[in-house]
Amino acid sequence: MAEDLWNLRKHRKMTVKQLSAKSGVPAASIYEYERGQPVRAADIARLAKALFIKESELKVKSDPVPKESKQAPSPQERPAAEAPPKPRPPRRPPQPLQMARPSQVDHLRQIAAKLGQAENDLVARLGKPLEELTLAEARQWLGVYTQEVVAFNQMEEQERPAGTRRKRAYLPEAVDSFELDYLTNCQETGDTLTFTLLNGQVFTGRVVGFSPYTITIQPEDGQEVTIHKLALAYYQRERAV
Numbered sequence: 001m002a003e004d005l006w007n008l009r010k011h012r013k014m015t016v017k018q019l020s021a022k023s024g025v026p027a028a029s030i031y032e033y034e035r036g037q038p039v040r041a042a043d044i045a046r047l048a049k050a051l052f053i054k055e056s057e058l059k060v061k062s063d064p065v066p067k068e069s070k071q072a073p074s075p076q077e078r079p080a081a082e083a084p085p086k087p088r089p090p091r092r093p094p095q096p097l098q099m100a101r102p103s104q105v106d107h108l109r110q111i112a113a114k115l116g117q118a119e120n121d122l123v124a125r126l127g128k129p130l131e132e133l134t135l136a137e138a139r140q141w142l143g144v145y146t147q148e149v150v151a152f153n154q155m156e157e158q159e160r161p162a163g164t165r166r167k168r169a170y171l172p173e174a175v176d177s178f179e180l181d182y183l184t185n186c187q188e189t190g191d192t193l194t195f196t197l198l199n200g201q202v203f204t205g206r207v208v209g210f211s212p213y214t215i216t217i218q219p220e221d222g223q224e225v226t227i228h229k230l231a232l233a234y235y236q237r238e239r240a241v
Helices: 005-011 015-024 027-034 043-051 100-116 119-126 135-153 177-189
Strands: 192-197 202-210 214-218 225-228 232-237
Touching: 005 027, 015 027, 015 043, 015 214, 027 043, 027 135, 100 119, 100 135, 100 214, 100 225, 135 202, 177 202, 192 214, 202 225
Parallel strands: none
Antiparallel strands: 192 202, 192 232, 202 214, 214 225
16 A cells, blocks of 8 residues: 655655665655655656665655644643743844855756756746855755756657757767766765866765766765866775775
8 A cells, every 4th residue: 555755754764865865866855745746757766766665655645744733731640840941042143044156056057958948947947036046945956957857868869858859869068878877876876986086186975966067976074066077087986895
């Protein structure tokens, strides 16, 4: 019998971030699915594999997580003498929102253009001008668009929208099938890769997204790093000790 995504995740004692890392599905999408949004067909197999279940055991549309009701204790359950309430710590002043970096905004434009979307269509989908995106929103949308680019690259030429079909079988900026399969596998398994740039800089982390031009990784400190392939000398998967 099919079950709700949030129930299956809790049964496996996994957080949303852990399920995202294991399945390759963006955390923002998982939150949407658990609130009742239908699961995209491309994500059903990834989530089922990460949860060690059959695809038929996952509901395409989950019921929202029920709110837990809190009942007041009965007089018999109340303590004879209640301790005075502890003083609340002072509230921290709200922190200013971090705005998206220019490189993230340019990356979104490039991905949208590859998918055949004009900037007006991109802005309409985001619900605000690109310059007003916060850092968190930019990361979320980059994750969504990166998954769509992966699906786009797997489409047959005749299935692609008009204006996005290639005139030749291969283009210099295309992600070849070997690299696509390799990076997709690394992202699904959560393997750690080491990237060496032409200037000698070295970065190590897990692949959280990629496009024909860049690879985005997450080092151990949790800060995402986007590496342009033109600056990349080589990268390799770290061997398990």
